[in-house]
Amino acid sequence: MSASYATALAAARDAAAAQDYPEGALYVVATPIGNLADITLRALHVLELADTLACEDTRHTQQLLRAYGIHKSPGQWLALHQHNEAQTAQAVLARLAEGQRVVYVSDAGTPAVSDPGARLVAAAQQAGLRCIPLPGASSVVSALSCAGAIAPGDAAPGFVFAGFLPTKAAERKAALARLAQEPRTVVLLEAPHRIAQIARELASLGERPVTLARELTKQFEEIATLPASACSDWLAETPQRSRGEFAIVVHPQGHDASPDEHQSEETLRLLLAELPLKTAVRLTAELTGTSRNQLYQRALALQGEGND
Structure with missing residues (x-):
């Protein structure tokens, strides 16, 4: 453990230990996105309390926990990432059914946003199990x-x-x-x-x-x-x-920046580069509100320019 976090772990126990941490619950815990000091006191306490720690990368999370002075035995670790989330979620549900407190963390930040975790949470909810978020760092x-x-x-x-x-x-x-x-x-x-x-x-x-x-x-x-x-x-x-x-x-568009002819044409050009003409016209009309007939004629003209 880094000496600078010894007092943080003690503070986490003092500040958070009196709260209720039900068994058989999935704890979705945010971890720092770069600066280790951005961990919360409640996160430190729950990481220490966890019966099972499911994580995106066990090696990465082991290093993170060592920095805070938290250690888990080999049997307490589960790797759960984008390639095995659906299958490993079942192993998590089994441990939750046994009454374990299971913590899920991604490599950095808040899980289940762009990182794995959403499928796990959905599976736990469908099984009638409790999911408890611990907020923290988010890019x-x-x-x-x-x-x-x-x-x-x-x-x-x-x-x-x-x-x-x-x-x-x-x-x-x-x-x-x-x-x-x-x-x-x-x-x-x-x-x-x-x-x-x-x-x-x-x-x-x-x-x-x-x-x-x-x-x-x-x-x-x-x-x-x-x-x-x-x-x-x-x-x-x-x-x-x-x-x-x-x-x-x-940033948001200015309120006078409603879709115009130039924007419609740029959208049409982008889609024509990858999609059939009719599909590009239909999508551009849906996105911009521009007339399909008008877009169709412009698409023909653009294709003609490309063939010159």
Whole structure:
């Protein structure tokens, strides 16, 4: 255990031990996204109390717990990740039925948002078992809190969490087209090996503000708000900027930025690159509200330009 966390573990026992922690319950626990000091006192106590610790990566979580001075025997660990969640959920349910307190953590942040855990929670709920959330670190909420993404005037409030965009080209183009028409704030997540690609793709949003939140809570944290068209240039200024995990906040459209002819054509171009003409026209009409007949004629013209 790091000496700096010895008092934290003692404080966790003092602050949280008197609370009720029912047996046979699944505890969904948020863990730090970079800074170990972001663990909560209640999380420390429940991690220590757990009969079984299910986690996305046992090696990663073992290192995390050692830093806090918490140790579990080999039989108390279960690996539960995106590739085995459905099957391993049944092993978790069996332990819950025995009256165990089972804790689930992902590698970082709040489970079951973009990380594994949602299928496990759904299985526990369907079995009539209790699920108890322990809130904590979240890259989504952290990025939103420092983005200053304010909906102007009577623009739509709230935000949309889109997570990671699809990797398949056609699905990704469709997702980007929907994003371009979404008037509310949109939060995306992206890995370092694809950040340059998404920066290029976001350029189609023009002057719409985007906040790039890189390596949140870590030593080299960097947060910048700039026009979507400038994201690629910002990344290119320093090679270091293309490293690390990103949370991306696409700010809301101005209330006068309703879908227009230019936006409709950009959406149509994106979809035509990957989809048949009629499908691209139908989706563009649904996304933008533009007339199908008008879009069909424009699609024919665009295809004709491509054949010149």
